[in-house]
Amino acid sequence: MITALASASLHEADSSARAGGSIAPLSDPEFAKFQRFIFEAAGITLSPAKKALVSGRLAKRVNAQRLGSYGAYFKLLASGADPVETQAAIDLLTTNETYFFREPKHFELLRSVASAHTGAAPFRVWSAASSTGEEAYSIAMVLADCLGERPFEVVGTDISTRVVAKARTGHYPEQRTRQIPPAYLKRFCLKGMGAHAGTLLVERALRAKVRFAHGNLNEKLPELGSFDIVFLRNVMIYFNADTKRGVVARVLGPLKPGGYFCIGHSESLNDLNAPVVQVAPSIYRKP
């Protein structure tokens, strides 16, 4: 039973987001400035079709800062005077869609590779671009199931501090946990009661095996140790070829020789000359 969760973790919406205010529509030159901002900050390429999305997502911050235009808000970001606001803009301009056990083939691979793991070293997996943590906890459930008492660790990293904080709670609305196999739900999740009805909490022992950190794939990453498998899924779709090349090189550094690399099913490593061998669609191995 969940009894002692801070209600703040359930209601992460910023109340300032509801502050009203009239803002001049986002002009094309202003949009171009935000395109450059998020490209420089995160390597994300926003197509012209994303103008309405940018306008909608940033409106609440323009209002919260009591600024009358997107241009004035951009000036605030560009001045570098408010790193917290810059992070808030990055958080809003990233797309964090994810769910438990997304793209199940990778979890079958994980199970077979981990089951064959020998030696005393912990089996380590990196969820690079972990969003709100569903991918990392799905990995941990499979590892706990097939490794039993043998040690393992899952590391999740993301550029958005908002989703990293959310991931650390391991607390999800029940309707977002439907993809979790029933046996894992029973074994690894606690059902919320009372004020927390309709939510699930990943149980403490499993949460202790999963660590989350802020990490920008487009810059030098924090020291994370080496990994048996790396998941880099559904984030390269936002990157151009040059950015992808740099990100893949950075992410493959900590992958052990013989380790596996999983990318999203709609992504590809074509033309990147990545030093890995394809073993199945969206699954690669480091020689």
Ligand SMILES: C[S@@+](CC[C@H](N)C(=O)[O-])C[C@H]1O[C@@H](n2cnc3c(N)ncnc32)[C@H](O)[C@@H]1O
């Ligand atoms: C669509 S989600 C994918 C989550 C998960 N990997 C999955 O497949 O379900 C993409 C995530 O990538 C993160 N992201 C975008 N650019 C990034 C960067 N430069 N460095 C690290 N994370 C980034 C976003 O914040 C977002 O949470």
